[in-house]
Amino acid sequence: xxxxxxxxxxxxxxxxxxxxxxxxxxxxxxxxxxxxxxxxxxxxxxxxxxxxxxxxxxxxxxxxxxxxxxxxxxxxxxxxxxxxxxxxxxxxxxxxxxxxxxxxxxxxxxxxxxxxxxxxxxxxxxxxxxxxxxxxxxxxxxxxxxxxxxxxxxxxxxxxxxxxxxxxxxxxxxxxxxxxxxxxxxxxxxxxxxxxxxxxxxxxxxxxxxxxxxxxxxxxxxxxxxxxxxxxxxxxxxxxxxxxxxxxxxxxxxxxxxxxxxxxxxxxxxxxxxxxxxxxxxxxxxxxxxxxxxxxxxxxxxxxxxxxxxxxxxxxxxxxxxxxxxxxxxxxxxxxxxxxxxxxxxxxxxxxxxxxxxxxxxxxxxxxxxxxxxxxxxxxxxxxxxxxxxxxxxxxxxxxxxxxxxxxxxxxxxxxxxxxxxxxxxxxxxxxxxxxxxxxxxxxxxxxxxxxxxxxxxxxxxxxxxxxxxxxxxxxxxxxxxxxxxxxxxxxxxxxxxxxxxxxxxxxxxxxxxxxxxxxxxxxxxxxxxxxxxxxxxxxxxxxxxxxxxxxxxxxxxxxxxxxxxxxxxxxxxxxxxx
Amino acid sequence: xxxxxxxxxxxxxxxxxxxxxxxxxxxxxxxxxxxxxxxxxxxxxxxxxxxxxxxxxxxxxxxxxxxxxxxxxxxxxxxxxxxxxxxxxxxxxxxxxxxxxxxxxxxxxxxxxxxxxxxxxxxxxxxxxxxxxxxxxxxxxxxxxxxxxxxxxxxxxxxxxxxxxxxxxxxxxxxxxxxxxxxxxxxxxxxxxxxxxxxxxxxxxxxxxxxxxxxxxxxxxxxxxxxxxxxxxxxxxxxxxxxxxxxxxxxxxxxxxxxxxxxxxxxxxxxxxxxxxxxxxxxxxxxxxxxxxxxxxxxxxxxxxxxxxxxxxxxxxxxxxxxxxxxxxxxxxxxxxxxxxxxxxxxxxxxxxxxxxxxxxxxx
Ligand code: HEM
Numbered sequence: 001x002x003x004x005x006x007x008x009x010x011x012x013x014x015x016x017x018x019x020x021x022x023x024x025x026x027x028x029x030x031x032x033x034x035x036x037x038x039x040x041x042x043x044x045x046x047x048x049x050x051x052x053x054x055x056x057x058x059x060x061x062x063x064x065x066x067x068x069x070x071x072x073x074x075x076x077x078x079x080x081x082x083x084x085x086x087x088x089x090x091x092x093x094x095x096x097x098x099x100x101x102x103x104x105x106x107x108x109x110x111x112x113x114x115x116x117x118x119x120x121x122x123x124x125x126x127x128x129x130x131x132x133x134x135x136x137x138x139x140x141x142x143x144x145x146x147x148x149x150x151x152x153x154x155x156x157x158x159x160x161x162x163x164x165x166x167x168x169x170x171x172x173x174x175x176x177x178x179x180x181x182x183x184x185x186x187x188x189x190x191x192x193x194x195x196x197x198x199x200x201x202x203x204x205x206x207x208x209x210x211x212x213x214x215x216x217x218x219x220x221x222x223x224x225x226x227x228x229x230x231x232x233x234x235x236x237x238x239x240x241x242x243x244x245x246x247x248x249x250x251x252x253x254x255x256x257x258x259x260x261x262x263x264x265x266x267x268x269x270x271x272x273x274x275x276x277x278x279x280x281x282x283x284x285x286x287x288x289x290x291x292x293x294x295x296x297x298x299x300x301x302x303x304x305x306x307x308x309x310x311x312x313x314x315x316x317x318x319x320x321x322x323x324x325x326x327x328x329x330x331x332x333x334x335x336x337x338x339x340x341x342x343x344x345x346x347x348x349x350x351x352x353x354x355x356x357x358x359x360x361x362x363x364x365x366x367x368x369x370x371x372x373x374x375x376x377x378x379x380x381x382x383x384x385x386x387x388x389x390x391x392x393x394x395x396x397x398x399x400x401x402x403x404x405x406x407x408x409x410x411x412x413x414x415x416x417x418x419x420x421x422x423x424x425x426x427x428x429x430x431x432x433x434x435x436x437x438x439x440x441x442x443x444x445x446x447x448x449x450x451x452x453x454x455x456x457x458x459x460x461x462x463x464x465x466x467x468x469x470x471x472x473x474x475x476x477x478x479x480x481x482x483x484x485x486x487x488x489x490x491x492x493x494x495x496x497x498x499x500x501x502x503x504x505x506x507x508x509x510x511x512x513x514x515x516x517x518x519x520x521x522x523x524x525x526x527x528x529x530x531x532x533x534x535x536x537x538x539x540x541x542x543x544x545x546x547x548x549x550x551x552x553x554x555x556x557x558x559x560x561x562x563x564x565x566x567x568x569x570x571x572x573x574x575x576x577x578x579x
Numbered sequence: 580x581x582x583x584x585x586x587x588x589x590x591x592x593x594x595x596x597x598x599x600x601x602x603x604x605x606x607x608x609x610x611x612x613x614x615x616x617x618x619x620x621x622x623x624x625x626x627x628x629x630x631x632x633x634x635x636x637x638x639x640x641x642x643x644x645x646x647x648x649x650x651x652x653x654x655x656x657x658x659x660x661x662x663x664x665x666x667x668x669x670x671x672x673x674x675x676x677x678x679x680x681x682x683x684x685x686x687x688x689x690x691x692x693x694x695x696x697x698x699x700x701x702x703x704x705x706x707x708x709x710x711x712x713x714x715x716x717x718x719x720x721x722x723x724x725x726x727x728x729x730x731x732x733x734x735x736x737x738x739x740x741x742x743x744x745x746x747x748x749x750x751x752x753x754x755x756x757x758x759x760x761x762x763x764x765x766x767x768x769x770x771x772x773x774x775x776x777x778x779x780x781x782x783x784x785x786x787x788x789x790x791x792x793x794x795x796x797x798x799x800x801x802x803x804x805x806x807x808x809x810x811x812x813x814x815x816x817x818x819x820x821x822x823x824x825x826x827x828x829x830x831x832x833x834x835x836x837x838x839x840x841x842x843x844x845x846x847x848x849x850x851x852x853x854x855x856x857x858x859x860x861x862x863x864x865x866x867x868x869x870x871x872x873x874x875x876x877x878x879x880x881x882x883x884x885x886x887x888x889x890x891x892x893x894x895x896x897x898x899x900x901x902x903x904x905x906x907x908x909x910x911x912x913x914x915x916x917x918x919x920x921x922x923x924x925x926x927x928x929x930x931x932x933x934x935x936x937x938x939x940x941x942x943x
Contacts, residue, residue, distance in 0.1 A: 039903050065904040072897045076890050076922075083886040083930070090880060118881050167660045226879075235876075285773060316783040316874050327876035481876045491878065495865045502858045536850055541662040548660040 036510055036534060038141040038209055040064055063136035071130040078126050082117035085109065089116060131223055138216050145209050153192055156199035156514035160530035165541045167548050170524040171555040178517035178527055181554030185547060186513060199516040211504020218501055221494035229487030231259040234267070236482055240274045241334045241351045242475040247271030268322035269303025277331055277476035281404050289360045289404055296328050296478045327481040332356050332364055335389050335411050336472045342376035342465055351475045354389050355431040361401040364389040366413065367433050369420050376465040382420045384433045385469065387413035411471050414451040415441045415462055441466070509537045513547060524558050590714035597707030598728060602763050604700035605756055611693035612679070612753040618689060619681030620834045673817050675840040678749055693752055694742065701735045708732050720790040723931055727766035731759045733798035750839050754805050785870035792863040796856050797923055803852035804920035807913045810845035814910060817842050850902065853916060857895050864888050887926035894919035
């Protein structure tokens with residue numbers, strides 16, 4: 001018998017209170033029933049004295065199944081608020097909207113870190129405790145399991161009839177021969193076998209324990225990989241108009257988030273150019289306007305070889321390059337305009353990016369700022385245009401587009417002159433016009449505000465010969481997310497290991513079988529077989545019957561003495577109740 | 580509109596007709612199950628008789644004759660040894676109830692009719708789902724209508740497979756058919772969405788993998804949850820049997836509860852389903868994360884759908900842990916299992932309808 005088994009079993013019999021870790025079965029069966037898994041025994045004895053005692057007690061508590069369960073329950077609860085309260089990591093705008101609507105709740109929520117639950121102190125505390133508990137659980141269980149592997153299956157209990165599955169018969173074969181046959185049969189069925197005295201003990205299904213340990217270890221691998229990914233990640237976005245390009249350096253990102261240990265020298269040299277963007281939409285039916293295809297045709301180059309290649313990026317098909325992934329995020333339109341000042345000089349020529357203001361139809365609000373400008377008389381001035389771009393304008397439907405495709409692209413603009421306020425040095429949004437020191441142009445009547453709706457090819461003249469704006473065409477823009485997360489490989493390995501381990505842990509059954517053969521009163525051999533598994537293992541009786549049938553080839557039942565199927569313990573009402 | 584589109588509309592129309600037909604036949608199956616339970620409640624004598632025959636049958640089964648190779652190279656015919664089983668110390672030893680029909684012949688006939696009708700309804704149902712898929716030429720899982728119809732189909736399929744494997748599951752027929760009718764009713768009325776194409780984010784083979792696993796998981800977990808709920812009632816009933824002086828269930832509840840399997844059997848049945856599906860649900864989440872990475876550039880973004888999948892997963896892990904933890908076995912673990920399934924349901928209905936996230940394919 002293995003020392004591990006003796007120790008734990010003895011420990012249980014001596015000191016564990018009834019509600020402790022040992023199941024009723026284990027207590028009743030002693031060593032034979034103990035440790036069918038490596039689940040830690042639950043102790044609730046309060047330590048006697050000393051800080052060391054307390055520390056040990058605390059550690060035991062933290063690594064017990066009961067606390068693991070409580071921590072898991074806590075984790076469940078702690079995860080919920082993040083799905084109900086808007087999160088900054090997901091949608092900043094929603095958070096602002098929420099904060100504006102709930103001025104009293106906001107400071108409380110902020111204190112509770114409810115706007116970033118998954119990086120909050122309390123959420124982190126729960127999962128860190130859980131993982132400490134997990135490590136504290138895996139390590140001793142691994143040792144214990146190795147002990148079980150080195151040891152031998154526990155010896156047969158004195159009364160096999162007490163086990164969950166039992167059978168017996170009489171045979172003419174000698175006990176030694178029966179036991180030898182039992183050894184062979186069980187070995188043949190890949191049990192670990194140990195013969196001692198008048199019985200053979202066998203055990204099978206150790207892979208369950210391996211699977212379980214693998215699963216829990218894989219959870220740690222997963223967490224570590226996520227952490228590594230967070231520490232070294234870069235994740236940014238860039239908006240590119242058709243014909244424009246991106247090369248991987250900090251300045252080319254519109255915004256970028258990096259991990260704490262990221263270093264800008266780490267950015268891999270690569271780049272790409274957006275050649276063309278294609279989008280199509282459902283034209284009819286209840287899902288009209290829903291996008292059907294998004295495709296960005298790009299030319300990319302990898303600094304490593306420098307050669308350029310063509311490919312396309314779609315929503316589910318990012319470009320993978322130099323350990324980075326380039327995802328297509330969003331798209332919209334950039335009207336291409338040419339602006340001339342009062343002197344006839346071109347002061348702006350090219351695409352202008354708008355800010356989408358309605359989700360489905362791609363109406364964009366437009367702002368164009370021209371700081372370097374001269375009027376009819378050659379005097380310095382600044383000009384700002386403001387308005388909207390509508391991919392499909394229907395006059396009767398107002399100033400919003402009615403369809404996202406370029407069916408009737410229209411640029412509606414008004415214009416201001418004065419000071420744009422860009423010289424002061426304070427940064428300004430490119431999407432907003434600060435009109436506090438500007439004057440809107442008026443129609444020649446001097447009252448109506450100046451505004452024009454332009455089709456592609458149209459040119460509008462500002463009043464008083466103040467210049468012109470021509471609407472030359474429309475290009476598409478696309479925004480991309482460019483991200484690099486070094487922990488991905490580990491996470492994938494962890495996930496696969498977790499699955500394999502879980503399958504082993506849940507589908508493999510650990511069970512024990514004992515065979516005893518002794519010479520009975522009438523001189524024939526009494527063969528007894530019994531099996532023990534976890535209570536969920538329904539096939540135990542069947543398996544025992546199979547084994548018995550095999551064994552009976554070598555220990556044929558004596559024909560005259562029908563074995564008495566009733567167990568020799570009539571006092572127990574439970575027996576025989578179920579077949 | 581071109582010809583192909585018209586053909587597709589026809590197919591979508593057939594699909595709707597088939598789903599309505601399935602609902603009609605499920606209603607008949609529902610009535611037959613009611614008849615089964617009603618007739619079953621009539622005969623107390625039949626019930627005890629059935630319990631006895633069931634035991635005798637089981638004993639018989641354990642004694643099947645097998646042929647094994649003898650030593651001399653010939654073949655000897657041996658009796659398969661009888662195995663005496665004994666349930667774990669401390670648990671009650673109550674045999675399974677005789678089933679809804681309560682051992683009455685009439686009840687049994689109606690039960691068989693109900694199963695037959697369920698099979699027929701299932702065929703209509705499956706054809707309906709198939710036609711829907713053909714009409715859109717993709718996996719029929721693009722919106723909640725399609726999700727609900729497939730979900731119910733898989734739940735019925737699971738039940739029928741368990742029946743075909745000769746598992747003792749006919750008792751689940753009535754609750755299952757009832758909820759299938761509810762689910763389909765909701766689908767055709769509130770959740771109905773005309774057949775159409777998918778938004779680009781859903782164009783991926785991960786749709787097949789991730790969503791099919793999610794549906795199979797949910798449908799099976801549903802059956803596990805029904806068993807768990809019944810376990811809670813039956814467990815109480817068995818506790819009352821042991822303590823006849825205490826508070827008792829009414830006659831109706833007793834009549835129903837004495838006919839369902841024993842608490843121990845229900846508990847084991849539910850555990851086996853939940854434990855088998857847990858790895859599949861784990862895989863569903865991993866597959867979803869991989870897909871999310873391909874579609875949105877991150878594995879995990881704590882989107883509400885992701886949050887609730889995770890909560891469901893942790894809740895089932897709690898349940899599995901509870902069963903391995905002394906003091907949490909039995910009823911407490913069962914409550915956890917029900918909460919866990921509640922999380923699954925909330926993830927499906929609650930998150931799709933009340934919370935908007937990136938997974939806004941709900942189409943309601
Ligand atoms: C990160 C959180 C955890 C998750 C998601 C998790 C998940 C699981 C699952 C799904 C099982 C089921 C396997 C089975 O029933 O055999 C399991 C079993 C087990 N877990 Fe965990 N676990 C976690 C943390 C822990 C911790 C902290 C401990 C240590 C106290 C622990 C100890 C165990 C043990 C001993 C078993 C085997 C139970 C048995 O053999 O019946 N787990 N775990």
